[in-house]
Amino acid sequence: MSSSSRPLHIDPLEKKWLKVAFALIALFVGVILYTGFFQHVHPPGGMETIDSAALHLSEEFAEDRLGVSVAPDGAIKVTLVAARYGFYPRSIKVPAGRPITFRIASADVLHGLHVPMTNLATMVVPGYISTVTTRFPKPGEYPLLCNEYCGMGHDHMWSQLQVVSQEDWDALTPSSKEP
Amino acid sequence: MPESSFKPLILSHFWLAFGSFGLACVLGVYQVLERSGLIPLMQSPEVYFASVSTHGVLMAFVLTTFFIMGFGYLVATTSLKMPLAHPKWATAGFSVSALGTLMAAIPLLLGKASVLYTFYPPVQANVFFYLGAALLVVGSWFWAVIMVVMFGLWKKAHPGATVPLPMFATTANAILWLWTSVGVALEVVFQLIPWALGWIDTIDVGLARTLFAWTLHPIVYFWLIPAYIVLYSLVPKAAGGALFSHDLARLAFVLLLVFGLPIGFHHLYMDPEHGQGFKMIHAVGTFFVMLPTLMTGFTVIASLEQAGRKKGGKGLFGWIGKLPWDHPVVLAAILAFLMLIAGGFGGIVNASYGMNAMVHNTAWVPGHFHLIFGGTTVILYFAAAYAVWPKLTGRALIEGSLPLVQLWSWFIGMIILSTPWHILGLLGQPRRISSVAYNSLLTLAWDPYELAMIIGGLILLGSAFLFLHILLASQRKGLRIAAEEAEIHYADEEPEGTRVPALLNGFGVWNLVILLLMLANFGYPIAQFFLFKTFGSTGWGY
Ligand code: HEM
Ligand SMILES: [Cu+2]
Ligand SMILES: [Cu+2]
Numbered sequence: 001m002s003s004s005s006r007p008l009h010i011d012p013l014e015k016k017w018l019k020v021a022f023a024l025i026a027l028f029v030g031v032i033l034y035t036g037f038f039q040h041v042h043p044p045g046g047m048e049t050i051d052s053a054a055l056h057l058s059e060e061f062a063e064d065r066l067g068v069s070v071a072p073d074g075a076i077k078v079t080l081v082a083a084r085y086g087f088y089p090r091s092i093k094v095p096a097g098r099p100i101t102f103r104i105a106s107a108d109v110l111h112g113l114h115v116p117m118t119n120l121a122t123m124v125v126p127g128y129i130s131t132v133t134t135r136f137p138k139p140g141e142y143p144l145l146c147n148e149y150c151g152m153g154h155d156h157m158w159s160q161l162q163v164v165s166q167e168d169w170d171a172l173t174p175s176s177k178e179p
Numbered sequence: 180m181p182e183s184s185f186k187p188l189i190l191s192h193f194w195l196a197f198g199s200f201g202l203a204c205v206l207g208v209y210q211v212l213e214r215s216g217l218i219p220l221m222q223s224p225e226v227y228f229a230s231v232s233t234h235g236v237l238m239a240f241v242l243t244t245f246f247i248m249g250f251g252y253l254v255a256t257t258s259l260k261m262p263l264a265h266p267k268w269a270t271a272g273f274s275v276s277a278l279g280t281l282m283a284a285i286p287l288l289l290g291k292a293s294v295l296y297t298f299y300p301p302v303q304a305n306v307f308f309y310l311g312a313a314l315l316v317v318g319s320w321f322w323a324v325i326m327v328v329m330f331g332l333w334k335k336a337h338p339g340a341t342v343p344l345p346m347f348a349t350t351a352n353a354i355l356w357l358w359t360s361v362g363v364a365l366e367v368v369f370q371l372i373p374w375a376l377g378w379i380d381t382i383d384v385g386l387a388r389t390l391f392a393w394t395l396h397p398i399v400y401f402w403l404i405p406a407y408i409v410l411y412s413l414v415p416k417a418a419g420g421a422l423f424s425h426d427l428a429r430l431a432f433v434l435l436l437v438f439g440l441p442i443g444f445h446h447l448y449m450d451p452e453h454g455q456g457f458k459m460i461h462a463v464g465t466f467f468v469m470l471p472t473l474m475t476g477f478t479v480i481a482s483l484e485q486a487g488r489k490k491g492g493k494g495l496f497g498w499i500g501k502l503p504w505d506h507p508v509v510l511a512a513i514l515a516f517l518m519l520i521a522g523g524f525g526g527i528v529n530a531s532y533g534m535n536a537m538v539h540n541t542a543w544v545p546g547h548f549h550l551i552f553g554g555t556t557v558i559l560y561f562a563a564a565y566a567v568w569p570k571l572t573g574r575a576l577i578e579g580s581l582p583l584v585q586l587w588s589w590f591i592g593m594i595i596l597s598t599p600w601h602i603l604g605l606l607g608q609p610r611r612i613s614s615v616a617y618n619s620l621l622t623l624a625w626d627p628y629e630l631a632m633i634i635g636g637l638i639l640l641g642s643a644f645l646f647l648h649i650l651l652a653s654q655r656k657g658l659r660i661a662a663e664e665a666e667i668h669y670a671d672e673e674p675e676g677t678r679v680p681a682l683l684n685g686f687g688v689w690n691l692v693i694l695l696l697m698l699a700n701f702g703y704p705i706a707q708f709f710l711f712k713t714f715g716s717t718g719w720g721y
Contacts, residue, residue: 008680009426014477021473028466032532036459041533043448045455047385047707051714109301109719110384112449112540116607116621119536121449126301126384127714128451143619147540147609149295151302151721152224155612158619 044122044132050105052126055081060129061105068092070173076100082124083107085153087144091160094136095169101133112148115161123148136163185252185263186571188270190654192249193564193571195277196242197647200557203237204643206230211596211636214613215629227613228293228721235296236287238553240315241280243402246560247356248272248322250405251349253567255326257667258343258412259333265325272321279314282307293721295611297395298371300387303718306375313367316360326353334685341679344428345412345669351432352404354686358440358693359401362393374718381715385452386708392443393701396465400439402552404432406559410479410512413566415670417508420486422670424478429683431471431478437692438468441700448535457704462532464700472523479512482670507582511562514590515555522551525601540611543604550597553639558589561646568650569665574657581649588642596635599628 010018035041055061066079067089076095081088082104094100104113104124111124115136122130136142146157164172210230213221256263263269285307286292292308294300330350334342342350370382370390415422422428444461447453487498503509525547528534538544565582569575576582604610608625615622682688 006678006680008430008683011424013481014424014427014474017477018474021470021477024473025466025469028469028527028531029463032459032462032466035533036455042455043458043532043536044451045453045458047452047454047711049711049713052716053714109716110299112609114540114607114609116541117537117605119533121536121539123447123449123451123540125388125451126716128385130451141619143607143617143621145607145609145617147611149228149299149302149611151719152228155224155614155616158617 044130046131048129048131049127050129052106052108055105055107058105060103063088068094078102080104080113081107082111082113082146084109084151085146085157087111087113087146087157087159089159091162092144093162093164093169093172095166096136096139096163097166099133099135101131104130104132109150110148111146111150111157114145114147115142116145118142121147139163139165139168185256185266185269188266188273189249189252190571192245192252192273193650195280196245196249197564197650199237199241199245199280201643201647203234203242204640206234206237208633208636208640210234211629211632214615215626215633216614217630217633222614224613225290225293228295228611229287229290231611232293232295233284233287236283236312239296239398239402240312242557242560244276244315244319246563247352247401247405248276248319250408250563250567251322251326251353253570253667254345254349254408255329257570258345258669259329261329261333261336263325264329264332268321269325272318272325274318275321276315276318279311279316279318281311282314283311286311298366298387298391300371300374300382300384301716301719302721303375306372309367309371309375313364313372316364316367319356319360323353323357326350339678341672342684343669343672344422344425345408347429347684348404348408348411348432350686351436352401354690355397355404355436355439356401358697359394359397362390362443366390381717383708383713383715385450385713386705388447388450388452389701389704389708392446394443395446396443397439399552400435402556404435405563406515406556407432407435407475409508409559409563409566410475410515412669413508413562413667414479414512415482415486416668417506417566418483418486418502418512420482420489422478422672423481423485425672426679426683427474428478429679431474433683433689434471434474435468436686437689437696438464438470440693441696442468444700444704445530445535448532449539453704457700459532460700462530465530469523469527472519476516476519480516483509483512505580505583507565507586508562510583510586511558511565514586515558515562518550518554518558518590518593522547522555526551538604540609541604542608542610543601545610546597546600546604549600550593554590554593554597558586561586561589564646564650567667568653569657569660570667572654572657573659573662573665574653575660575664576653577649577657581645585642585645585649588638588645592635592638592642594635596632596639599631599635603628 061081069077106124106126113124114121120134122132124130140163142161144159144161213227286305292304294302294304326349366387370387373379374382411428442461442464444458445465448458484498487501490501492498492501603625606624
């Protein structure tokens with residue numbers, strides 16, 4: 001026993017492998033940082049609070065404010081309330097190929113929102129507003145599913161999202177044609 | 180022999196762990212059947228969610244905690260060659276945890292705690308569920324403290340000597356668990372219990388989720404470290420070789436401990452209550468914990484290669500065929516690696532800050548953790564049980580190739596269960612649904628995969644029963660063997676006199692590093708709930 005401790009021992013083969021491992025990690029981290037900072041690929045975020053028990057009194061989430069709205073500058077916003085067991089309004093229509101910002105609040109418990117095979121996904125946490133922006137490349141009928149357990153009716157919690165082509169959209173909303 | 184006196188205690192831990200596991204597997208098969216819609220009479224969300232909550236708690240908290248405690252006591256006494264310190268406290272810890280399990284099981288089975296193993300307020304469970312879960316954790320703290328105490332006692336009695344690797348890793352795990360469990364303990368004690376008792380009306384769900392995420396990531400290393408101990412300390416000898424690397428093995432455990440803790444936000448990527456900055460910091464940290472696993476893969480495979488070459492294996496891959504595939508510990512390690520490679524790939528997808536949106540809360544996620552937790556980790560728990568059973572029972576494992584059949588069937592069943600599960604996730608199926616009720620064309624494509632999962636589940640259930648049978652039959656009818664034959668063979672360590680660097684022989688500095696990292700990564704995100712006005716939630720039924 002005894003004698004003083006020796007320095008860290010790393011086998012030459014291990015040294016090589018460590019380099020490979022660091023290269024792998026650098027690659028993944030690099031991709032994340034690059035797509036995040038240069039292509040703006042981010043998850044939802046930003047702490048915005050709301051009283052989930054009083055959504056009907058709020059500016060943004062009162063019943064008559066929900067649904068799709070087009071701002072004067074053409075920006076499209078979808079305001080939804082997630083409540084057992086649906087996303088309200090139950091059916092919405094948006095154009096393909098344009099950035100669309102979803103704003104969602106829960107009226108009761110946790111929910112999750114996901115449109116399969118797209119990156120439209122966010123948790124909906126009571127007390128907080130979820131904001132997520134995406135673009136749907138292809139027109140079609142999409143289900144908007146709840147993907148967080150929210151009670152016995154969780155299986156039934158979904159709404160419909162219709163993505164229409166740009167031309168159909170313009171026909172629907174003449175105002176959005178104006179510059 | 181002083182050590183024989185605590186064998187019943189360790190066996191009690193193992194039987195509680197594996198008994199719960201067997202029951203949970205039965206529930207698992209019910210779940211895959213129910214959700215497939217194959218038998219319409221079975222359809223019931225009430226039963227399904229009670230079952231998933233019970234299955235999740237039994238697998239994630241009961242199987243793991245009791246196995247880890249039992250295995251820890253065994254590793255401590257056999258690798259340090261000293262008697263159990265404070266056996267009375269160990270018994271007390273077991274009793275507290277067992278009582279907690281019972282207390283939580285009753286509301287779970289009655290459908291009064293269908294809040295899933297992740298608790299997820301504001302759906303509210305019966306208070307006994309939260310109390311039971313808290314006691315389970317408190318009992319495990321007794322274990323963690325005893326591990327740290329034994330580590331200290333041994334070092335004091337052997338000044339300057341290197342702590343044997345399996346005990347070094349076990350102590351790392353005990354310390355990891357103490358840090359890890361604080362998050363969920365705060366949530367349960369200061370939020371869920373007072374709220375379920377009606378002492379407070381509302382709780383902040385954002386804070387609750389943040390505290391849970393503190394625990395949710397490192398808890399997987401708590402489960403994994405005993406499996407890694409099997410890989411590092413039991414596999415090399417079983418394969419007929421030696422451990423390739425000593426320092427890096429220790430470093431791997433230190434890295435798991437230090438970097439496993441401050442990265443839990445990858446469970447909250449999709450949450451609104453945190454900003455993108457902290458999410459990105461945790462994302463980068465998450466990729467750094469790949470390092471210890473990549474190191475482990477290298478060291479263990481290199482150890483196996485040396486063993487295979489010693490047996491005459493030639494060429495780039497010839498050594499693989501020479502390995503003793505008929506040794507349960509070696510076979511389990513090989514199968515565990517295969518599942519780890521697939522599961523690790525899936526984990527990288529989950530961890531990816533942006534890509535996560537495609538798979539978050541889809542069926543991909545349970546597919547992933549069944550493969551890596553139910554597969555890689557649990558198959559190494561089986562290996563550990565086979566390796567230590569003779570020591571604990573004084574009897575050899577029953578004759579024949581049953582353990583090999585058991586391991587292979589677990590592997591095959593897990594592949595058949597988890598592959599379609601991943602595909603379902605990519606096809607958009609949410610996790611945690613008891614039936615497919617969406618009136619959408621998309622869901623037609625889901626049916627065949629749900630049916631395949633039933634086959635996987637049935638194979639796994641058969642394998643689980645076989646496992647319990649082997650343990651029981653060996654304990655009751657196995658050949659009695661001499662004490663020397665029952666010894667546990669840990670991989671050789673360096674000869675005495677060569678001392679590893681002090682940083683790899685203790686945890687003082689590392690605890691400080693963890694403290695700083697936790698402050699940096701969780702300090703503000705938790706403080707924000709107190710700095711800003713937030714709105715709490717009342718409790719909801721389900
Ligand atoms: C017979 C083998 C098994 C089968 C058939 C099975 C099946 C299932 C099913 C169908 C679910 C529900 C998932 C959902 O609704 O999204 C589930 C959940 C779960 N399983 Fe298993 N499982 C098995 C073994 C295991 C093992 C060995 C473990 C880990 C050691 C495990 C851990 C879990 C956990 C933690 C959950 C809860 C997930 C949640 O709350 O979302 N399972 N399992
Ligand atoms: Cu929901
Ligand atoms: Cu994690």
